Amino acid sequence: MILTITLNAALDVTYQVDGLRPGATHRVQDVRVRPGGKGVNVAAVLEQLGEPVTATGFAGPELGARLPGFVPIAAESRRTVTVVSGGEATLFNEPGPLISPGEWDALLGEFDRLAAGARVVVLSGSLPPGLPDDAYARLIERSPAPVVLDTDGEPLRHGIAAGPALVKPNVDELARLLGRKPDLPADCLTLGVPVAATLGAHGAVLATPDGVWRARPPGALAGNPTGAGDAFTAAVARGLAQGRDWPVVLADAVALSAAAVLSPVAGGYDAAAYRDFAGVVTVEEG
Amino acid sequence: MILTITLNAALDVTYQVDGLRPGATHRVQDVRVRPGGKGVNVAAVLEQLGEPVTATGFAGPELGARLPGFVPIAAESRRTVTVVSGGEATLFNEPGPLISPGEWDALLGEFDRLAAGARVVVLSGSLPPGLPDDAYARLIERSPAPVVLDTDGEPLRHGIAAGPALVKPNVDELARLLGRKPDLPADCLTLGVPVAATLGAHGAVLATPDGVWRARPPGALAGNPTGAGDAFTAAVARGLAQGRDWPVVLADAVALSAAAVLSPVAGGYDAAAYRDFAGVVTVEEG
Numbered sequence: 001m002i003l004t005i006t007l008n009a010a011l012d013v014t015y016q017v018d019g020l021r022p023g024a025t026h027r028v029q030d031v032r033v034r035p036g037g038k039g040v041n042v043a044a045v046l047e048q049l050g051e052p053v054t055a056t057g058f059a060g061p062e063l064g065a066r067l068p069g070f071v072p073i074a075a076e077s078r079r080t081v082t083v084v085s086g087g088e089a090t091l092f093n094e095p096g097p098l099i100s101p102g103e104w105d106a107l108l109g110e111f112d113r114l115a116a117g118a119r120v121v122v123l124s125g126s127l128p129p130g131l132p133d134d135a136y137a138r139l140i141e142r143s144p145a146p147v148v149l150d151t152d153g154e155p156l157r158h159g160i161a162a163g164p165a166l167v168k169p170n171v172d173e174l175a176r177l178l179g180r181k182p183d184l185p186a187d188c189l190t191l192g193v194p195v196a197a198t199l200g201a202h203g204a205v206l207a208t209p210d211g212v213w214r215a216r217p218p219g220a221l222a223g224n225p226t227g228a229g230d231a232f233t234a235a236v237a238r239g240l241a242q243g244r245d246w247p248v249v250l251a252d253a254v255a256l257s258a259a260a261v262l263s264p265v266a267g268g269y270d271a272a273a274y275r276d277f278a279g280v281v282t283v284e285e286g
Numbered sequence: 287m288i289l290t291i292t293l294n295a296a297l298d299v300t301y302q303v304d305g306l307r308p309g310a311t312h313r314v315q316d317v318r319v320r321p322g323g324k325g326v327n328v329a330a331v332l333e334q335l336g337e338p339v340t341a342t343g344f345a346g347p348e349l350g351a352r353l354p355g356f357v358p359i360a361a362e363s364r365r366t367v368t369v370v371s372g373g374e375a376t377l378f379n380e381p382g383p384l385i386s387p388g389e390w391d392a393l394l395g396e397f398d399r400l401a402a403g404a405r406v407v408v409l410s411g412s413l414p415p416g417l418p419d420d421a422y423a424r425l426i427e428r429s430p431a432p433v434v435l436d437t438d439g440e441p442l443r444h445g446i447a448a449g450p451a452l453v454k455p456n457v458d459e460l461a462r463l464l465g466r467k468p469d470l471p472a473d474c475l476t477l478g479v480p481v482a483a484t485l486g487a488h489g490a491v492l493a494t495p496d497g498v499w500r501a502r503p504p505g506a507l508a509g510n511p512t513g514a515g516d517a518f519t520a521a522v523a524r525g526l527a528q529g530r531d532w533p534v535v536l537a538d539a540v541a542l543s544a545a546a547v548l549s550p551v552a553g554g555y556d557a558a559a560y561r562d563f564a565g566v567v568t569v570e571e572g
Binding site: 015017020021022023024025026027028029031062081083085088089090091092093094095 | 306307311367380381
């Protein structure tokens with residue numbers, strides 16, 4: 001079983017409107033609501049892959065009704081509101097809910113219970129207010145299973161120091177970590193842990209003590225890049241759980257991530273495209 | 287007691303952002319949530335005026351926790367999301383919840399119970415899906431107290447036929463009712479019921495079988511016009527409850543409405559400005 005942890009899960013709300021004009025009043029034609037947050041998306045992709053997966057994290061009263069098994073918190077979880085007009089998406093991300101020390105203790109208890117049965121643990125996304133910057137580091141330290149970490153800023157810096165099995169920053173997150181434009185793959189090798197750096201349309205670089213590989217997607221893809229990183233993380237977690245070789249894991253992650261771009265919602269992928277892409281992603285060493 | 291009915295009450299959410307750019311991702315810096323909808327705003331103004339008031343209507347689970355006494359419905363009430371950036375407000379109005387026949391029956395029972403003790407009834411705002419276009423007309427027919435009606439479109443047309451004590455359209459609502467630009471006050475006199483037509487910054491026209499009056503606000507006002515119409519309705523309801531003369535009611539409503547423009551939120555008014563304006567609003571007959 002792969003365990004995904006989403007400490008800042010969200011209710012993802014999508015509004016369809018007919019033309020977004022700042023300063024105007026808009027009638028929302030269609031409202032869609034679904035649970036979101038990076039770890040929730042990773043779990044949804046793993047489920048579509050047929051991989052045994054358990055998802056937990058924090059959920060306030062409203063989100064908790066849709067995410068049974070998440071640790072309940074008193075505050076409502078954040079909402080993300082995506083306003084879609086024509087092909088354009090405009091996002092509004094609320095700040096996360098305040099987590100109490102008692103709620104964090106409850107999460108640690110649930111983590112210990114579930115991680116004991118996990119082959120891989122995935123820690124994804126931002127930390128809500130009230131949690132220490134080293135919250136992910138503490139989970140990595142107590143995890144009996146290898147950990148894939150996908151976060152940003154100080155939580156990423158602290159997490160790397162705790163020795164996860166792999167970190168998955170994108171180029172912007174790497175730049176924030178280094179304080180400058182990253183030099184790939186050299187900068188990844190200085191972090192002391194395996195790094196899968198995702199490069200958007202340019203694929204990904206995987207830098208490990210065993211070697212460095214690059215992979216590119218099968219071509220330019222038009223679609224919805226939201227959630228492509230979560231599909232990448234899902235493939236990496238599955239690869240680690242199955243003990244596959246690094247280049248095989250990287251090729252699979254780039255193919256699945258490309259297939260996710262063709263899916264209209266985060267947490268899904270285009271299954272036919274994934275089968276097509278799986279054979280044509282090329283991996284170069286060095 | 288004045289009774290206000292809000293059939294399409296809302297959870298009004300305000301997001302503060304730093305610059306609204308279509309197509310971009312925005313971090314919401316501040317989230318404010320309050321119950322809203324026209325009748326809820328009218329009740330809040332009456333409460334600030336020290337007038338005994340009871341508010342009811344429909345409320346879904348989340349809104350109902352903030353509006354005890356509202357008739358519970360299974361669906362969540364709509365949200366309105368206002369994105370404020372600099373001085374500019376961009377609104378997104380969700381469609382209303384579907385009301386079942388059983389829920390409408392429950393509202394009618396609650397209406398009969400509360401209206402029996404009301405001196406004036408206020409019916410405000412749009413109708414949610416599932417209700418007939420003549421829902422307000424039915425409430426007017428069964429009301430033992432005089433009714434002030436503030437709505438739009440077919441519900442306004444049906445409501446007028448049921449003989450309310452007064453209707454309060456703005457110029458746009460009058461134009462939709464007539465199918466053309468209104469000729470004031472002549473068109474109001476053809477409707478067969480007292481009409482208070484609000485003209486935004488130009489004040490209001492009151493057309494009744496007893497006479498026609500115009501009133502202007504004390505000058506140009508910069509502020510938040512949202513809720514000014516609800517303050518106008520609150521003043522009219524209070525004037526009717528107290529049996530005041532039409533010109534006195536009109537002057538008071540224009541003064542309170544102007545003071546509401548100076549309040550940052552709908553449902554409030556600037557008390558000092560209201561005292562100042564009360565003496566200087568001029569009413570002309572004819």
